[in-house]
Amino acid sequence: MSKKIILSLAVATFFWSCKTAQTTPKIDVVDVSIDLVNVKDDKVMVSIIAPSFTSETATFHIPKTVPGTYSEDDYGRFIENFKAFDTKGNGLRVTKIDENSYSISDATKLSKVTYLVNDTYDTEGGGGFGKSEDVFSPAGTNIKAGENFMLNTHGFVGYFAGKTETPYKMTVTHPANLLGVSAMVDLDNSDTKDVFNSSKYATLVEMPLMYSKPDFTSFMVDDMEIIISVYSPTGKYTAKDITPNMETMMRAQKNFLGAFNSTKKYAILLYLSDMQAKDAKGFGALEHPTSTTVVMPEMMGLEMLQEQLKDVVSHEFFHIVTPLTVHSNEIQYFDFNNPQMSEHLWMYEGVTEYFANLFQVNQGLIDETEFFERMAQKIAQASEMNDKMSFTKMSKNVLNAPYKDQYVNVYQKGALIAMCLDIIIREESNGQKGILTLMQDLSNEYGSKKAFKDDELFAKITELTYPSVGEFLKTYVAGETPIPYADYFAKMGVTEAKIEVAGNPFLKGQTPYITVDPTTKEIMILPSIELNEFMTSMGLKNGDKILAVNGTNYNLDNIYDLVLGSANWKDGEAMTVKIKRDGKEQVLKGKIKMPKEVREGYQSTNEAKKAIKEAWLKG
The missing domain is CATH 1.10.390.10 (Neutral Protease Domain 2)
Structure with missing residues (x-):
């Protein structure tokens, strides 16, 4: 998936300071505060001090869609308890116009708006918040109090109609043990508060942040600083595991692009999902002018994870060319x-x-x-x-x-x-x-x-x-x-030519060799399918139920681990498979013989x- 426009990271163009004299003019700014400390019921409070209005009504929007997703996701459905206040703290009348928009009366008196934000990862795989379609995970949000916050800012911060070109100041208060990584410049030295300035709304929402226990690396590719931040819920992977391959890839990209070396700082935010019921399931990446958000399953083998990252992150990075530079x-x-x-x-x-x-x-x-x-x-x-x-x-x-x-x-x-x-x-x-x-x-x-x-x-x-x-x-x-x-x-x-390529032990193209018994959750080899080389060499038969491989038990709950992980198996490696055949358990021992597929190629x-x-x- 994809996004945007090369903009300088010198977003600290706009500064706000104490009033030094009565004649100092008020600077119109949208001042956003996001509280990641006082999380209640898995919701984050957002407060926005509004710019000035001369009209009697103001309209506040949460995005319906964002660049690069090519879908209408209605981020407003994750917002609740929206309120508007005047300078004395009195409530102003608010009317909800649609899923993503609110009309505020007496806008000339408007001082601030507040609302609660629900995250999108909790709703994946089953709809939620009134809509069955999931938000693509790299464009989504995560709220895991004290541990991880994925802040795709379009999911937390809205905008006032007619004020999209107004500068934004965003303050994020967070637990001291969590580090926020992004391509933005933090203007505050505190361990619990980050302050970011942005020239306008469209620039702010191109600046995702990820807060988690510090695990990041940085390196230079020519004059570009690359920052890689990793969240791995069980600690299976660290940024150091990812970095060598990413550095090789990004050096190659820079060499390939030549003249398209416009950004000076680039952040890669990698969220590894634990694949539980309430976690991200939409794997891939979403590009921004100076960063990429990536979501992958944590259970992936390192070799496959590196290959997947090479393909998806390189795609997002190449958006520097289009539409970030060349666009309509x-x-x-x-x-x-x-x-x-x-x-x-x-x-x-x-x-x-x-x-x-x-x-x-x-x-x-x-x-x-x-x-x-x-x-x-x-x-x-x-x-x-x-x-x-x-x-x-x-x-x-x-x-x-x-x-x-x-x-x-x-x-x-x-x-x-x-x-x-x-x-x-x-x-x-x-x-x-x-x-x-x-x-x-x-x-x-x-x-x-x-x-x-x-x-x-x-x-x-x-x-x-x-x-x-x-x-x-x-x-x-x-x-x-x-x-x-x-x-x-x-x-x-x-x-054109016939090409032999490596296959998957449990898939023939997109057709599975296995199914699941819904009553027992057991994985079963399909009764009538023609077995591949892996299965025949291991002595597996149609109708066998696979209970464990190399000592690890498998069923419906972790079948994804088995199928995806099998792509990392190598010819000649020893393997034991515990099966149930005709109601009796037994263990098969052998050496792996990975299947081959013949495809049309060139x-x-x-x-x-x-x-x-x-x-x-x-x-």
């Missing part, structure tokens, strides 16, 4: 409660996802075989979506049916659109330019503070590249014609085009 008016002037979506998700998400894969082969983190395998998987997944739906039309209407059901295709077909554009530009320029060149040219044309108009982008891209690029965009992105991927691969000397076959292929993947 819809992004520049984002309306949190009446969002107007852009036509160009193929660029915001597709180019970003493509870069997250391309940089890895470009910088030697994966080989070209794996890169082709990843693109082949995206082709297969995109083929399961509506391949004839106009991508620009889907993007513009992504919040509504039937288009919102196609949103996930931005990570599949969107990346493939970017790949095809890259190939066209490489071919036309004899390998000298690619899609990164185009994005650099668009950045020079627009940049973070200048937006383009949606309907003018294709013409600008064509002007900066070649007519063939414009024809591709018209036919395959705005149009409804499926992309002939093989034709574009062929331009680089790459052809490989380089044309030596005459080796040079242009190398320019594409390594240039």
Whole structure:
């Protein structure tokens, strides 16, 4: 998932001090206080000293949606007991307009508003607060008194209509044993209070914070400071476990991006879920201009966790290119409660996802075989979506049916659109330019503070590249014609092939080999499915109930641990499996033989085009 616009971290532009003379003018500011100490019933109190109003009524909003989520999450449903007061502490009349909005009477007398905030993690996996859809965890909030607070600020802080450009001051009081990590600058030296200034509301909500027991690392990549903060509920992982791979990855990204090195400080906030009933279950990440929030299951093996972080964090970091630097008016002037979506998700998400894969082969983190395998998987997944739906039309209407059901295709077909554009530009320029060149040219044309108009982008891209690029965009992105991927691969000397890849012991593609007996919670191998190499080599049979593996008991409660953890198993490792067969328990012993799958893929076959292929993947 994804977000925003490169803004300087020098948000300490605005200072508030004691009044020194009667003639000092009042500075209009939205002054927010968040209390993480006095948490009651798993709720946090927020108080906001209001700016001045000349109108008789004021409207206060909690966001309906935020950039990068492409869904209407109604964060107002997590707010309760909203009150407004005048300077003497008298209550003002408040009328709730809708799920996310309140109207306040006698606004000229308004001094402050207060309300309680519920967190979103508690509601995942079962709806809650009047809506069945979960908030995507990296865009959500967590309140675990004395232990962890995930402050995606859009879930805690609202805004007054007409005052979104007013500066914000945010004070967070917190337990002394918890450290708040973010990309912001704390202006207070206290162990129990943090103070942050922001130029406007849109900037503040791009600045997530995570409070937890101090566990962080920091390192420099050229002139950029990277901060990694980790919350691991059982202490299974620390920031030091994560850092080496992340540092390698981010150095490679910086090398790949070259000119797009605009931010000086970048925070990665990693929340590891314990997978219990009331905890985060939406795994992935959400980008901000100077940070990324990441949610992953704590039970993941370190190797798989590192691989997942490499893919999702690199995706979010590449949003520095788009939409944080290159974006339309819809992004520049984002309306949190009446969002107007852009036509160009193929660029915001597709180019970003493509870069997250391309940089890895470009910088030697994966080989070209794996890169082709990843693109082949995206082709297969995109083929399961509506391949004839106009991508620009889907993007513009992504919040509504039937288009919102196609949103996930931005990570599949969107990346493939970017790949095809890259190939066209490489071919036309004899390998000298690619899609990164185009994005650099668009950045020079627009940049973070200048937006383009949606309907003018294709013409600008064509002007900066070649007519063939414009024809591709018209036919395959705005149009409804499926992309002939093989034709574009062929331009680089790459052809279709059968590729053998590693499989999962308990999954065949997306089809499970196992099920669960709901009465006993026991895990059972499906009675009629054809067994894979792992199962036959271990002596497992259809209908066997798996009770334990290598001494660890498994059932419905931790089946996710078994399936996900099995991806880390290695050929030749010794294994014992405790089973129940025909009502009798027994233990099977053997050595692991991981299953293999044959998939449709691609490989380089044309030596005459080796040079242009190398320019594409390594240039």
